[in-house]
Amino acid sequence: MMRLMNILMLSCRKATELMEKRLHTRLRSIEKFQLFMHSQMCDACRSYEKQNHFMDDMLRNQSKTSYQPKSSLKKLPDEVKSKIIKELNSSKIN
């Protein structure tokens, strides 16, 4: 019985680690079950999971090439643009 309990009972650290793993790959059946059991009983880990999902969404979204950063309106300095144009025109790449 103790052995069974040990298998079923995850620590919070292990549970949150499996939550991370689940974001990136499939969990094994036993891991899914362990995580389910733990989450049923642990408010803190449930909060963590929600917040972890949110961070995952944010990071995923801002890593898309279509993402437009909102916090900066910086432009590429003109001299860098001219330099690129000049270099491309003078290079014998074709």
Next chain:
Amino acid sequence: MQATDNPDKPQLIAQWVNLYSDELYRWAIYKVTDEAVAQDLIQETFLSAFQHADKFQGSSSPKTWLFSILKNKIIDHYRQKVRSFASTNLAHTEPENDPWFDSDHRWKDASKPEPWDVGTENLLDNPEFEATLGNCLRKLPVAWSSCIQLKYLNEKDSDEICQELNITTSNLWQILHRAKLHLRNCLELNWFKP
């Protein structure tokens, strides 16, 4: 649109640089922080684009194509960065004084996650939150934030990332897990429960 053997090549180059470089630059700065590095990456992106102009068949827009080249340049940037860390350094994910978990691996009382009072909707479009998230990412140890960037920019290739970092897949989760714990805490202190 063919950039090679195009008599209007100088115009085309100037046109693409003027049309797309600011947007490319903004994303590059956001992803790598350092403006000088971002400028180099933009330069490399255009150079690479015109070197491989034959591969651009007009099947995507020039903008999409340039962004995909830039993305690969940014991934290379982080690869190099991460390679400069010894694998032992990266794998060091279990600090002696764990700030989050006690010796039984349960949450310490002070770090128990509680629900955030502030909603998380629409934060992706919020410039202040974006800046906060950026700052929190920068506060992470460089090896960890580089792992995060590589993982999210290069989603499909966890195994490849692990090979390059000379770590196992399970170790990558542990690194990401540690990094997220810190990131969560930083967001909480600076945004959700200031």
